Amino acid sequence: MSDQAVNNQAALIEETPFGEKTPAGKEWTKVDKRKPGAAIVRRFVRDRHLYLMLLPVIGYYLIFKYAPMAGEIIAFKDYRFVDGIFGSKWVGLRHFRMLFESTDFWRVLRNTLLLNVYNLVLGFPVPILLALLLNEVRREWYKKTMQNLLYLPHFISWAVLGGIVIAMLSPSTGVVNMILHNVFGIEPVYFMASSNWWPFAYTMSGIWREAGWGTVLYLAAMASIDPQLYEAAKIDGASKLRQIWHITLPGIRSTIAILLILRMGQFMDVGLEQTLVLQNQSVLDVADVISTYVYRVGLQNASYSYTTALGLFQSVIALILVVTVNRLIRAFGERGLW
Amino acid sequence: MKMSGAKRQAGSVWTGANYFILALLSLAALYPLWYVVASSFSSSRAITAGEVFLWPVEFNVLSYRRLMEDGQLFVAMKNTVILTAVGTLFNIVMTVLAAYPLSRRRLMGRNSILMLITFSMLFISGIIPNFILVKFLGLMDSYWGLWLPALISTYNLFVMKTFMEGLPEEIEESAAIDGAGDWLILVRIMLPLCKPIIAALSLFYAVGWWNSYFSVLIYISDTTKQTLSVKLYQMILQVDQSLLTNVSGSEGASQIVLTPEGLKAAAIVIAITPILLVYPFLQKHFVKGVLIGSVKG
16 A cells, blocks of 8 residues: 555545545436435435444444543542442532642652653654664665564563563662673662662663664655665765765654654653553652552542542643644644544 | 775775664664573572573573463463454454445545544543443453453554555446445455455554553453463562472472572563564564554554
8 A cells, every 4th residue: 555546546536516525436426416305315325334334333432432531520529339420429629629739649740741751852762763773774684684673572561571671670680780790890779669760760661662663664754765865965975974964864854753743642641551560669759650540549449539530630631732732743734633 | 976995994884883783782672582581491599699691591491390380371371362362353343344434435424423533532531431331331350341442443443444545446336336235345345455454453453462461450350361461460570489389299309499580581481482483474564554554644
Protein backbone atom coordinates (compact mmCIF):
# COMPACT_ATOMS: atom_id res chain seq x y z
CA MET A 1 0.00 0.00 0.00
CA SER A 2 1.59 3.26 -1.07
CA ASP A 3 0.73 6.94 -0.84
CA GLN A 4 0.43 6.83 -4.59
CA ALA A 5 -2.55 4.48 -4.42
CA VAL A 6 -4.23 6.68 -1.80
CA ASN A 7 -3.84 9.71 -4.03
CA ASN A 8 -5.22 7.88 -7.06
CA GLN A 9 -8.12 6.87 -4.93
CA ALA A 10 -8.79 10.48 -3.93
CA ALA A 11 -8.82 11.50 -7.59
CA LEU A 12 -11.70 9.13 -8.29
CA ILE A 13 -13.99 10.76 -5.78
CA GLU A 14 -16.74 13.13 -6.82
CA GLU A 15 -19.54 14.89 -5.01
CA THR A 16 -23.03 13.42 -5.17
CA PRO A 17 -26.27 15.38 -4.89
CA PHE A 18 -26.35 14.64 -1.17
CA GLY A 19 -22.91 16.03 -0.52
CA GLU A 20 -21.65 12.56 0.41
CA LYS A 21 -18.45 11.53 -1.25
CA THR A 22 -18.89 8.47 -3.42
CA PRO A 23 -16.64 6.83 -5.96
CA ALA A 24 -17.09 8.10 -9.46
CA GLY A 25 -19.13 6.16 -11.94
CA LYS A 26 -20.93 4.06 -9.38
CA GLU A 27 -24.45 3.75 -10.79
CA TRP A 28 -25.92 2.04 -7.75
CA THR A 29 -25.14 5.03 -5.56
CA LYS A 30 -27.21 7.44 -7.60
CA VAL A 31 -30.60 7.85 -6.02
CA ASP A 32 -33.76 9.84 -6.54
CA LYS A 33 -33.12 13.58 -6.15
CA ARG A 34 -36.73 14.60 -5.81
CA LYS A 35 -37.74 12.57 -2.74
CA PRO A 36 -34.99 12.83 -0.13
CA GLY A 37 -36.95 10.84 2.45
CA ALA A 38 -37.47 7.87 0.19
CA ALA A 39 -33.86 8.15 -0.89
CA ILE A 40 -32.62 7.80 2.67
CA VAL A 41 -34.70 4.69 3.17
CA ARG A 42 -33.45 3.25 -0.10
CA ARG A 43 -29.86 3.91 0.79
CA PHE A 44 -30.38 2.32 4.19
CA VAL A 45 -32.00 -0.76 2.68
CA ARG A 46 -29.31 -1.01 0.03
CA ASP A 47 -26.55 -0.98 2.67
CA ARG A 48 -28.42 -2.98 5.31
CA HIS A 49 -25.69 -5.62 5.44
CA LEU A 50 -23.05 -2.99 6.12
CA TYR A 51 -25.11 -1.66 9.03
CA LEU A 52 -25.51 -5.22 10.27
CA MET A 53 -21.72 -5.56 10.33
CA LEU A 54 -21.44 -2.33 12.28
CA LEU A 55 -23.99 -3.38 14.90
CA PRO A 56 -21.58 -5.26 17.20
CA VAL A 57 -18.99 -2.55 16.64
CA ILE A 58 -21.29 0.24 17.75
CA GLY A 59 -22.46 -1.92 20.65
CA TYR A 60 -18.84 -2.38 21.67
CA TYR A 61 -18.11 1.35 21.65
CA LEU A 62 -21.28 2.21 23.56
CA ILE A 63 -20.78 -0.44 26.27
CA PHE A 64 -17.03 -0.47 26.73
CA LYS A 65 -16.07 3.10 25.82
CA TYR A 66 -19.05 5.33 26.48
CA ALA A 67 -20.51 3.58 29.53
CA PRO A 68 -17.24 4.06 31.50
CA MET A 69 -17.28 7.72 30.44
CA ALA A 70 -20.73 8.01 31.95
CA GLY A 71 -19.40 6.10 34.94
CA GLU A 72 -17.12 9.05 35.66
CA ILE A 73 -20.06 10.63 37.49
CA ILE A 74 -19.14 8.61 40.56
CA ALA A 75 -16.42 11.21 41.07
CA PHE A 76 -19.31 13.42 42.23
CA LYS A 77 -20.92 10.70 44.35
CA ASP A 78 -20.06 8.46 47.27
CA TYR A 79 -19.97 5.24 45.29
CA ARG A 80 -20.74 1.98 47.03
CA PHE A 81 -21.01 -1.21 45.00
CA VAL A 82 -24.19 -2.35 46.77
CA ASP A 83 -25.99 0.93 45.97
CA GLY A 84 -24.83 0.97 42.36
CA ILE A 85 -23.97 4.07 40.38
CA PHE A 86 -27.47 5.48 40.45
CA GLY A 87 -28.26 4.61 44.06
CA SER A 88 -25.16 6.22 45.54
CA LYS A 89 -25.37 9.63 47.21
CA TRP A 90 -24.36 12.86 45.44
CA VAL A 91 -21.58 14.74 47.21
CA GLY A 92 -20.80 17.43 44.64
CA LEU A 93 -17.16 18.48 44.44
CA ARG A 94 -16.15 17.06 47.80
CA HIS A 95 -13.75 14.50 46.36
CA PHE A 96 -12.07 17.12 44.21
CA ARG A 97 -11.65 19.41 47.20
CA MET A 98 -10.13 16.55 49.19
CA LEU A 99 -7.86 15.81 46.26
CA PHE A 100 -6.48 19.31 45.90
CA GLU A 101 -5.94 19.57 49.64
CA SER A 102 -4.05 16.30 49.91
CA THR A 103 -0.28 16.16 49.73
CA ASP A 104 -0.56 12.84 47.89
CA PHE A 105 -2.14 14.56 44.91
CA TRP A 106 0.64 17.09 44.50
CA ARG A 107 3.25 14.37 44.97
CA VAL A 108 1.86 12.06 42.28
CA LEU A 109 1.22 14.99 39.95
CA ARG A 110 4.81 16.20 40.38
CA ASN A 111 6.19 12.67 39.83
CA THR A 112 4.05 12.16 36.73
CA LEU A 113 5.27 15.41 35.20
CA LEU A 114 8.91 14.94 36.24
CA LEU A 115 9.21 11.41 34.85
CA ASN A 116 7.65 12.70 31.64
CA VAL A 117 10.22 15.48 31.40
CA TYR A 118 13.07 12.99 31.88
CA ASN A 119 11.59 10.69 29.24
CA LEU A 120 11.21 13.56 26.84
CA VAL A 121 14.59 15.23 27.32
CA LEU A 122 16.68 12.06 27.51
CA GLY A 123 14.52 9.69 25.50
CA PHE A 124 13.15 11.67 22.58
CA PRO A 125 16.45 12.45 20.76
CA VAL A 126 17.82 8.90 21.04
CA PRO A 127 15.79 7.31 18.21
CA ILE A 128 16.72 10.23 15.94
CA LEU A 129 20.44 9.76 16.58
CA LEU A 130 20.07 6.02 16.18
CA ALA A 131 18.23 6.44 12.89
CA LEU A 132 20.98 8.78 11.62
CA LEU A 133 23.58 6.11 12.35
CA LEU A 134 21.50 3.34 10.74
CA ASN A 135 20.77 5.46 7.70
CA GLU A 136 24.49 5.77 6.93
CA VAL A 137 24.92 2.01 6.71
CA ARG A 138 25.20 0.95 3.08
CA ARG A 139 25.44 -2.79 3.58
CA GLU A 140 21.84 -3.92 3.62
CA TRP A 141 22.38 -7.15 5.61
CA TYR A 142 24.25 -5.28 8.33
CA LYS A 143 21.59 -2.61 8.60
CA LYS A 144 18.80 -5.21 8.78
CA THR A 145 20.62 -7.18 11.46
CA MET A 146 21.27 -4.12 13.60
CA GLN A 147 17.66 -2.98 13.24
CA ASN A 148 16.31 -6.38 14.26
CA LEU A 149 18.50 -6.50 17.33
CA LEU A 150 17.59 -2.96 18.36
CA TYR A 151 13.84 -3.54 17.85
CA LEU A 152 13.78 -6.67 19.98
CA PRO A 153 13.29 -5.25 23.51
CA HIS A 154 10.12 -3.49 22.32
CA PHE A 155 8.39 -6.86 21.96
CA ILE A 156 9.10 -8.11 25.46
CA SER A 157 6.69 -7.27 28.25
CA TRP A 158 7.54 -4.92 31.08
CA ALA A 159 6.99 -7.72 33.55
CA VAL A 160 9.96 -9.49 31.98
CA LEU A 161 12.10 -6.41 31.28
CA GLY A 162 11.40 -5.10 34.78
CA GLY A 163 12.69 -8.37 36.20
CA ILE A 164 15.82 -8.09 34.10
CA VAL A 165 16.44 -4.48 35.12
CA ILE A 166 16.07 -5.36 38.78
CA ALA A 167 18.38 -8.36 38.40
CA MET A 168 21.06 -6.34 36.61
CA LEU A 169 20.98 -3.50 39.12
CA SER A 170 20.86 -5.65 42.24
CA PRO A 171 23.43 -4.40 44.79
CA SER A 172 24.49 -7.91 45.83
CA THR A 173 24.40 -10.02 42.66
CA GLY A 174 23.79 -7.57 39.78
CA VAL A 175 26.33 -7.22 37.03
CA VAL A 176 26.25 -3.40 37.04
CA ASN A 177 27.37 -3.13 40.63
CA MET A 178 29.89 -5.87 40.04
CA ILE A 179 31.52 -3.82 37.28
CA LEU A 180 31.36 -0.63 39.32
CA HIS A 181 33.04 -2.42 42.19
CA ASN A 182 35.70 -4.35 40.32
CA VAL A 183 36.67 -1.70 37.80
CA PHE A 184 36.09 1.57 39.66
CA GLY A 185 36.15 0.40 43.27
CA ILE A 186 32.75 1.93 43.96
CA GLU A 187 30.63 0.61 46.81
CA PRO A 188 27.35 -1.10 45.76
CA VAL A 189 24.68 1.36 44.70
CA TYR A 190 21.05 0.56 45.58
CA PHE A 191 19.72 1.78 42.24
CA MET A 192 16.16 0.57 42.60
CA ALA A 193 15.79 1.52 46.24
CA SER A 194 17.32 4.99 46.12
CA SER A 195 15.15 8.01 45.39
CA ASN A 196 18.09 9.63 43.63
CA TRP A 197 18.86 6.77 41.29
CA TRP A 198 15.39 5.38 40.63
CA PRO A 199 14.23 8.02 38.10
CA PHE A 200 17.47 7.53 36.18
CA ALA A 201 17.08 3.75 36.10
CA TYR A 202 13.45 4.20 35.10
CA THR A 203 14.26 6.53 32.21
CA MET A 204 17.14 4.39 30.97
CA SER A 205 15.05 1.24 31.00
CA GLY A 206 12.41 3.07 28.94
CA ILE A 207 15.04 4.10 26.41
CA TRP A 208 16.34 0.55 26.28
CA ARG A 209 12.90 -0.79 25.37
CA GLU A 210 11.71 1.87 22.94
CA ALA A 211 14.68 3.63 21.31
CA GLY A 212 15.28 1.05 18.59
CA TRP A 213 11.61 0.73 17.71
CA GLY A 214 11.31 4.51 17.61
CA THR A 215 13.64 4.63 14.61
CA VAL A 216 11.10 3.00 12.25
CA LEU A 217 9.32 6.19 11.22
CA TYR A 218 12.49 8.29 11.06
CA LEU A 219 14.16 5.71 8.81
CA ALA A 220 11.11 5.71 6.54
CA ALA A 221 11.27 9.50 6.35
CA MET A 222 15.00 9.37 5.57
CA ALA A 223 14.45 6.77 2.85
CA SER A 224 12.16 9.18 1.03
CA ILE A 225 14.77 11.94 0.77
CA ASP A 226 15.85 12.52 -2.83
CA PRO A 227 19.26 10.81 -3.37
CA GLN A 228 20.20 13.54 -5.87
CA LEU A 229 20.57 15.95 -2.96
CA TYR A 230 23.35 13.78 -1.55
CA GLU A 231 25.00 13.44 -4.97
CA ALA A 232 25.04 17.20 -5.37
CA ALA A 233 26.44 17.68 -1.87
CA LYS A 234 29.20 15.15 -2.54
CA ILE A 235 30.20 16.99 -5.69
CA ASP A 236 30.37 20.17 -3.66
CA GLY A 237 32.71 18.34 -1.29
CA ALA A 238 30.38 18.18 1.72
CA SER A 239 31.55 15.81 4.46
CA LYS A 240 29.27 13.13 5.92
CA LEU A 241 28.48 15.28 8.93
CA ARG A 242 27.62 18.26 6.73
CA GLN A 243 25.36 16.06 4.60
CA ILE A 244 23.54 14.90 7.73
CA TRP A 245 23.22 18.44 8.99
CA HIS A 246 22.12 20.07 5.73
CA ILE A 247 20.15 17.28 4.03
CA THR A 248 19.08 14.44 6.32
CA LEU A 249 17.95 16.46 9.33
CA PRO A 250 15.93 19.02 7.33
CA GLY A 251 14.46 16.06 5.43
CA ILE A 252 12.97 14.53 8.57
CA ARG A 253 12.04 17.83 10.20
CA SER A 254 8.30 17.41 9.77
CA THR A 255 8.45 13.83 11.12
CA ILE A 256 10.31 15.06 14.19
CA ALA A 257 7.77 17.84 14.68
CA ILE A 258 4.77 15.52 14.45
CA LEU A 259 6.24 12.90 16.74
CA LEU A 260 7.28 15.53 19.25
CA ILE A 261 3.82 17.03 19.31
CA LEU A 262 2.18 13.62 19.56
CA ARG A 263 4.49 12.83 22.44
CA MET A 264 3.37 16.02 24.19
CA GLY A 265 -0.21 14.78 23.93
CA GLN A 266 0.63 11.97 26.36
CA PHE A 267 2.13 14.31 28.88
CA MET A 268 -0.25 13.43 31.70
CA ASP A 269 0.52 9.76 31.42
CA VAL A 270 3.57 7.67 32.13
CA GLY A 271 3.71 3.99 31.29
CA LEU A 272 1.54 2.30 33.89
CA GLU A 273 3.03 -1.17 33.58
CA GLN A 274 6.62 0.03 33.50
CA THR A 275 6.12 2.12 36.62
CA LEU A 276 4.23 -0.61 38.40
CA VAL A 277 6.87 -3.31 37.86
CA LEU A 278 9.82 -1.06 38.65
CA GLN A 279 8.49 0.74 41.73
CA ASN A 280 8.77 -0.47 45.33
CA GLN A 281 7.93 0.81 48.79
CA SER A 282 11.22 2.60 49.37
CA VAL A 283 10.98 4.85 46.29
CA LEU A 284 7.28 5.73 46.35
CA ASP A 285 8.12 9.36 47.03
CA VAL A 286 9.55 9.66 43.51
CA ALA A 287 7.99 6.66 41.76
CA ASP A 288 4.31 7.01 42.59
CA VAL A 289 2.46 8.47 39.59
CA ILE A 290 -1.23 9.20 39.00
CA SER A 291 -2.07 5.82 37.45
CA THR A 292 -0.24 3.71 40.03
CA TYR A 293 -1.77 5.79 42.81
CA VAL A 294 -5.24 5.20 41.38
CA TYR A 295 -4.50 1.49 41.24
CA ARG A 296 -3.10 1.27 44.75
CA VAL A 297 -5.49 3.53 46.59
CA GLY A 298 -8.53 3.13 44.35
CA LEU A 299 -8.62 -0.59 43.71
CA GLN A 300 -6.68 -2.04 46.59
CA ASN A 301 -8.20 0.23 49.25
CA ALA A 302 -11.54 0.46 47.43
CA SER A 303 -11.82 4.27 47.56
CA TYR A 304 -13.48 4.35 44.16
CA SER A 305 -14.98 7.84 44.06
CA TYR A 306 -11.91 9.65 45.32
CA THR A 307 -9.57 8.07 42.77
CA THR A 308 -12.14 8.44 39.98
CA ALA A 309 -11.97 12.17 40.67
CA LEU A 310 -8.20 11.96 40.20
CA GLY A 311 -8.60 9.92 37.00
CA LEU A 312 -11.14 12.41 35.68
CA PHE A 313 -8.76 15.29 36.38
CA GLN A 314 -6.07 13.45 34.41
CA SER A 315 -8.40 12.64 31.49
CA VAL A 316 -9.64 16.21 31.17
CA ILE A 317 -6.12 17.65 31.14
CA ALA A 318 -5.10 14.99 28.62
CA LEU A 319 -8.07 15.85 26.40
CA ILE A 320 -7.17 19.54 26.52
CA LEU A 321 -3.57 18.68 25.61
CA VAL A 322 -4.62 16.50 22.68
CA VAL A 323 -6.94 19.16 21.28
CA THR A 324 -4.24 21.83 21.69
CA VAL A 325 -1.67 19.58 20.08
CA ASN A 326 -3.92 18.95 17.12
CA ARG A 327 -4.33 22.70 16.67
CA LEU A 328 -0.54 22.99 16.72
CA ILE A 329 -0.08 20.26 14.13
CA ARG A 330 -2.46 22.05 11.81
CA ALA A 331 -0.75 25.36 12.50
CA PHE A 332 2.48 23.71 11.38
CA GLY A 333 0.73 23.05 8.08
CA GLU A 334 0.56 19.29 8.63
CA ARG A 335 -2.47 17.02 8.60
CA GLY A 336 -3.88 16.84 12.09
CA LEU A 337 -5.37 13.89 13.89
CA TRP A 338 -8.80 14.99 12.69
CA MET B 1 33.19 12.85 -9.24
CA LYS B 2 36.62 12.31 -7.74
CA MET B 3 37.55 12.19 -4.12
CA SER B 4 40.97 12.97 -2.80
CA GLY B 5 42.76 10.14 -1.00
CA ALA B 6 42.55 11.84 2.38
CA LYS B 7 38.86 12.46 2.04
CA ARG B 8 38.16 8.89 1.02
CA GLN B 9 40.10 7.73 4.03
CA ALA B 10 38.16 10.04 6.32
CA GLY B 11 34.99 8.61 4.81
CA SER B 12 35.99 5.04 5.53
CA VAL B 13 37.07 5.89 9.07
CA TRP B 14 33.68 7.47 9.58
CA THR B 15 31.94 4.42 8.13
CA GLY B 16 34.02 2.07 10.25
CA ALA B 17 33.29 4.02 13.40
CA ASN B 18 29.61 4.06 12.56
CA TYR B 19 29.49 0.29 12.06
CA PHE B 20 31.35 -0.18 15.30
CA ILE B 21 29.10 2.13 17.33
CA LEU B 22 25.99 0.43 15.96
CA ALA B 23 27.35 -2.99 16.81
CA LEU B 24 28.11 -1.75 20.32
CA LEU B 25 24.63 -0.29 20.76
CA SER B 26 22.82 -3.37 19.56
CA LEU B 27 24.96 -5.50 21.85
CA ALA B 28 24.00 -3.15 24.68
CA ALA B 29 20.34 -3.67 23.78
CA LEU B 30 20.84 -7.41 23.81
CA TYR B 31 23.25 -7.83 26.70
CA PRO B 32 20.67 -7.70 29.54
CA LEU B 33 18.80 -10.57 27.88
CA TRP B 34 22.01 -12.51 27.47
CA TYR B 35 22.99 -11.83 31.08
CA VAL B 36 19.76 -13.45 32.26
CA VAL B 37 20.40 -16.49 30.08
CA ALA B 38 23.90 -16.83 31.52
CA SER B 39 22.57 -16.47 35.08
CA SER B 40 19.89 -19.07 34.55
CA PHE B 41 22.50 -21.73 33.74
CA SER B 42 24.91 -20.75 36.51
CA SER B 43 25.32 -22.32 39.93
CA SER B 44 23.78 -20.58 42.92
CA ARG B 45 27.23 -20.10 44.39
CA ALA B 46 28.48 -18.24 41.32
CA ILE B 47 25.37 -16.04 41.19
CA THR B 48 25.60 -15.13 44.88
CA ALA B 49 29.30 -14.37 44.55
CA GLY B 50 28.55 -12.11 41.57
CA GLU B 51 30.76 -14.03 39.18
CA VAL B 52 28.36 -14.25 36.25
CA PHE B 53 29.19 -11.77 33.54
CA LEU B 54 29.21 -13.19 30.04
CA TRP B 55 29.05 -16.98 30.26
CA PRO B 56 27.33 -19.40 32.64
CA VAL B 57 29.60 -20.17 35.58
CA GLU B 58 29.53 -23.77 36.81
CA PHE B 59 26.96 -24.73 34.20
CA ASN B 60 23.84 -26.54 35.42
CA VAL B 61 20.11 -26.74 34.71
CA LEU B 62 18.83 -27.12 38.28
CA SER B 63 16.75 -23.94 38.17
CA TYR B 64 14.96 -25.16 35.06
CA ARG B 65 14.41 -28.59 36.52
CA ARG B 66 12.91 -27.05 39.64
CA LEU B 67 10.54 -24.88 37.60
CA MET B 68 9.45 -27.84 35.51
CA GLU B 69 8.75 -29.91 38.60
CA ASP B 70 6.66 -27.08 39.99
CA GLY B 71 4.82 -26.77 36.69
CA GLN B 72 2.95 -23.55 37.50
CA LEU B 73 4.88 -21.60 34.92
CA PHE B 74 3.69 -23.95 32.20
CA VAL B 75 0.09 -23.64 33.29
CA ALA B 76 0.57 -19.88 33.03
CA MET B 77 2.10 -20.28 29.59
CA LYS B 78 -0.78 -22.45 28.37
CA ASN B 79 -3.23 -19.83 29.69
CA THR B 80 -1.33 -17.09 27.90
CA VAL B 81 -1.44 -19.01 24.62
CA ILE B 82 -5.23 -19.39 24.91
CA LEU B 83 -5.67 -15.75 25.92
CA THR B 84 -3.54 -14.60 22.99
CA ALA B 85 -5.00 -16.87 20.32
CA VAL B 86 -8.67 -16.24 21.11
CA GLY B 87 -8.12 -12.56 21.89
CA THR B 88 -6.35 -11.93 18.59
CA LEU B 89 -9.05 -13.77 16.63
CA PHE B 90 -11.77 -11.64 18.24
CA ASN B 91 -9.73 -8.48 17.58
CA ILE B 92 -9.29 -9.22 13.89
CA VAL B 93 -12.92 -10.21 13.29
CA MET B 94 -14.18 -7.07 15.04
CA THR B 95 -11.65 -4.79 13.38
CA VAL B 96 -12.63 -6.09 9.94
CA LEU B 97 -16.34 -5.75 10.75
CA ALA B 98 -15.71 -2.14 11.72
CA ALA B 99 -13.22 -1.18 9.03
CA TYR B 100 -15.04 -2.55 5.97
CA PRO B 101 -18.35 -0.68 6.28
CA LEU B 102 -16.58 2.46 7.49
CA SER B 103 -14.26 2.39 4.48
CA ARG B 104 -17.28 2.58 2.10
CA ARG B 105 -17.74 6.25 1.32
CA ARG B 106 -21.32 5.71 0.18
CA LEU B 107 -22.41 4.65 3.68
CA MET B 108 -24.95 7.03 5.16
CA GLY B 109 -24.06 8.24 8.65
CA ARG B 110 -20.47 7.18 8.19
CA ASN B 111 -19.07 10.45 9.49
CA SER B 112 -21.21 10.44 12.62
CA ILE B 113 -20.08 6.92 13.51
CA LEU B 114 -16.45 7.85 12.85
CA MET B 115 -16.82 10.85 15.13
CA LEU B 116 -18.24 8.66 17.89
CA ILE B 117 -15.26 6.34 17.55
CA THR B 118 -12.66 9.11 17.33
CA PHE B 119 -13.90 10.81 20.47
CA SER B 120 -13.54 7.58 22.44
CA MET B 121 -9.88 7.64 21.49
CA LEU B 122 -9.42 11.17 22.80
CA PHE B 123 -11.18 10.92 26.13
CA ILE B 124 -9.78 8.00 28.04
CA SER B 125 -11.96 6.96 30.94
CA GLY B 126 -10.00 6.02 34.01
CA ILE B 127 -9.19 2.69 35.58
CA ILE B 128 -11.98 2.72 38.17
CA PRO B 129 -15.06 3.17 35.92
CA ASN B 130 -13.76 0.37 33.67
CA PHE B 131 -13.19 -1.83 36.66
CA ILE B 132 -16.71 -1.17 37.96
CA LEU B 133 -18.16 -1.97 34.53
CA VAL B 134 -16.37 -5.31 34.28
CA LYS B 135 -17.44 -6.15 37.82
CA PHE B 136 -21.04 -5.09 37.08
CA LEU B 137 -21.12 -7.33 33.99
CA GLY B 138 -19.98 -10.26 36.12
CA LEU B 139 -16.81 -10.78 34.11
CA MET B 140 -14.34 -10.86 36.99
CA ASP B 141 -12.03 -13.87 36.97
CA SER B 142 -12.99 -14.70 33.42
CA TYR B 143 -11.02 -14.10 30.25
CA TRP B 144 -14.13 -12.47 28.81
CA GLY B 145 -13.38 -9.60 31.18
CA LEU B 146 -10.10 -9.18 29.32
CA TRP B 147 -11.32 -9.86 25.78
CA LEU B 148 -14.54 -7.89 25.62
CA PRO B 149 -13.23 -4.49 26.81
CA ALA B 150 -10.34 -4.77 24.32
CA LEU B 151 -12.18 -6.05 21.22
CA ILE B 152 -11.00 -3.20 19.01
CA SER B 153 -7.97 -0.96 19.13
CA THR B 154 -9.26 2.24 17.53
CA TYR B 155 -5.84 3.06 16.16
CA ASN B 156 -5.63 -0.33 14.40
CA LEU B 157 -9.17 0.12 13.12
CA PHE B 158 -8.15 3.36 11.42
CA VAL B 159 -5.08 1.70 9.94
CA MET B 160 -7.21 -1.04 8.39
CA LYS B 161 -9.88 1.37 7.22
CA THR B 162 -7.26 3.52 5.47
CA PHE B 163 -5.84 0.42 3.82
CA MET B 164 -9.27 -0.66 2.55
CA GLU B 165 -10.02 2.82 1.24
CA GLY B 166 -6.87 2.59 -0.84
CA LEU B 167 -7.88 -0.61 -2.65
CA PRO B 168 -9.10 -0.15 -6.22
CA GLU B 169 -12.88 0.13 -6.23
CA GLU B 170 -13.32 -1.45 -9.66
CA ILE B 171 -12.83 -4.97 -8.30
CA GLU B 172 -15.62 -4.51 -5.80
CA GLU B 173 -17.86 -2.86 -8.39
CA SER B 174 -17.57 -5.70 -10.89
CA ALA B 175 -18.41 -8.18 -8.15
CA ALA B 176 -21.44 -6.10 -7.20
CA ILE B 177 -22.59 -6.06 -10.82
CA ASP B 178 -22.22 -9.84 -10.86
CA GLY B 179 -24.68 -9.87 -7.99
CA ALA B 180 -22.39 -10.37 -4.98
CA GLY B 181 -23.70 -9.01 -1.69
CA ASP B 182 -21.68 -7.09 0.89
CA TRP B 183 -20.79 -10.19 2.92
CA LEU B 184 -19.58 -12.06 -0.14
CA ILE B 185 -17.53 -9.06 -1.29
CA LEU B 186 -16.00 -8.78 2.17
CA VAL B 187 -15.06 -12.43 2.49
CA ARG B 188 -14.13 -13.28 -1.08
CA ILE B 189 -12.61 -10.02 -2.29
CA MET B 190 -11.63 -7.68 0.53
CA LEU B 191 -10.10 -10.20 2.92
CA PRO B 192 -7.68 -11.71 0.39
CA LEU B 193 -6.61 -8.22 -0.66
CA CYS B 194 -6.13 -7.23 2.98
CA LYS B 195 -3.80 -10.10 3.85
CA PRO B 196 -0.73 -7.94 4.50
CA ILE B 197 -2.54 -5.56 6.82
CA ILE B 198 -4.33 -8.41 8.60
CA ALA B 199 -0.97 -10.09 9.16
CA ALA B 200 0.57 -6.92 10.57
CA LEU B 201 -2.35 -6.09 12.86
CA SER B 202 -2.67 -9.71 14.07
CA LEU B 203 0.91 -9.46 15.19
CA PHE B 204 0.36 -6.18 17.02
CA TYR B 205 -2.71 -7.54 18.75
CA ALA B 206 -1.01 -10.83 19.59
CA VAL B 207 2.06 -9.17 21.10
CA GLY B 208 -0.26 -7.02 23.17
CA TRP B 209 -2.08 -10.08 24.52
CA TRP B 210 1.09 -12.05 25.10
CA ASN B 211 2.52 -9.19 27.14
CA SER B 212 -0.72 -8.12 28.87
CA TYR B 213 -0.05 -7.51 32.52
CA PHE B 214 -2.15 -4.86 34.20
CA SER B 215 -5.60 -6.05 33.07
CA VAL B 216 -4.78 -9.60 34.15
CA LEU B 217 -3.54 -8.25 37.46
CA ILE B 218 -6.77 -6.44 38.26
CA TYR B 219 -9.37 -8.77 36.71
CA ILE B 220 -7.99 -12.28 37.30
CA SER B 221 -7.36 -13.46 40.84
CA ASP B 222 -8.00 -17.19 40.26
CA THR B 223 -4.47 -18.63 40.30
CA THR B 224 -5.34 -21.40 37.84
CA LYS B 225 -6.12 -18.69 35.27
CA GLN B 226 -2.99 -16.63 35.93
CA THR B 227 -0.98 -15.65 32.85
CA LEU B 228 2.72 -15.59 32.21
CA SER B 229 3.42 -11.91 32.85
CA VAL B 230 1.66 -11.84 36.19
CA LYS B 231 3.03 -15.20 37.30
CA LEU B 232 6.49 -14.12 36.33
CA TYR B 233 6.32 -10.83 38.10
CA GLN B 234 5.05 -12.47 41.25
CA MET B 235 8.09 -14.72 41.08
CA ILE B 236 10.37 -11.78 40.58
CA LEU B 237 8.98 -10.02 43.63
CA GLN B 238 9.01 -13.09 45.77
CA VAL B 239 10.16 -16.58 44.99
CA ASP B 240 8.21 -19.19 46.88
CA GLN B 241 10.49 -20.56 49.62
CA SER B 242 9.40 -24.11 48.88
CA LEU B 243 10.87 -23.77 45.41
CA LEU B 244 14.27 -22.99 46.89
CA THR B 245 14.69 -25.57 49.60
CA ASN B 246 13.00 -28.70 48.29
CA VAL B 247 15.31 -31.24 46.79
CA SER B 248 14.21 -33.30 43.86
CA GLY B 249 13.91 -36.98 44.74
CA SER B 250 16.43 -38.22 42.22
CA GLU B 251 19.18 -36.07 43.67
CA GLY B 252 18.96 -38.04 46.89
CA ALA B 253 21.24 -37.05 49.71
CA SER B 254 22.86 -33.91 48.36
CA GLN B 255 20.95 -30.91 49.71
CA ILE B 256 21.02 -28.45 46.85
CA VAL B 257 19.76 -25.01 47.69
CA LEU B 258 18.89 -22.75 44.78
CA THR B 259 19.05 -18.98 44.73
CA PRO B 260 16.00 -16.83 43.96
CA GLU B 261 18.09 -15.07 41.30
CA GLY B 262 18.74 -18.29 39.42
CA LEU B 263 15.08 -19.30 39.48
CA LYS B 264 13.92 -15.87 38.36
CA ALA B 265 16.42 -15.89 35.53
CA ALA B 266 15.24 -19.32 34.39
CA ALA B 267 11.59 -18.18 34.56
CA ILE B 268 12.39 -15.11 32.47
CA VAL B 269 14.20 -17.21 29.88
CA ILE B 270 11.25 -19.61 29.64
CA ALA B 271 8.88 -16.67 29.21
CA ILE B 272 10.78 -14.94 26.41
CA THR B 273 11.86 -18.02 24.47
CA PRO B 274 8.61 -18.20 22.44
CA ILE B 275 8.99 -14.56 21.43
CA LEU B 276 12.62 -15.06 20.46
CA LEU B 277 11.69 -18.12 18.39
CA VAL B 278 9.00 -16.42 16.31
CA TYR B 279 10.64 -12.99 16.18
CA PRO B 280 12.85 -13.54 13.11
CA PHE B 281 9.83 -14.62 11.04
CA LEU B 282 7.56 -11.79 12.12
CA GLN B 283 9.92 -8.86 12.03
CA LYS B 284 9.09 -7.63 8.53
CA HIS B 285 5.36 -7.64 9.28
CA PHE B 286 5.86 -5.45 12.33
CA VAL B 287 7.67 -2.78 10.38
CA LYS B 288 5.20 -2.95 7.52
CA GLY B 289 2.34 -2.50 9.99
CA VAL B 290 3.86 0.64 11.45
CA LEU B 291 4.55 2.11 8.03
CA ILE B 292 1.05 1.44 6.70
CA GLY B 293 -0.31 3.08 9.83
CA SER B 294 1.83 6.15 9.38
CA VAL B 295 0.45 6.91 5.92
CA LYS B 296 -2.44 8.47 7.78
CA GLY B 297 -2.62 7.49 11.40
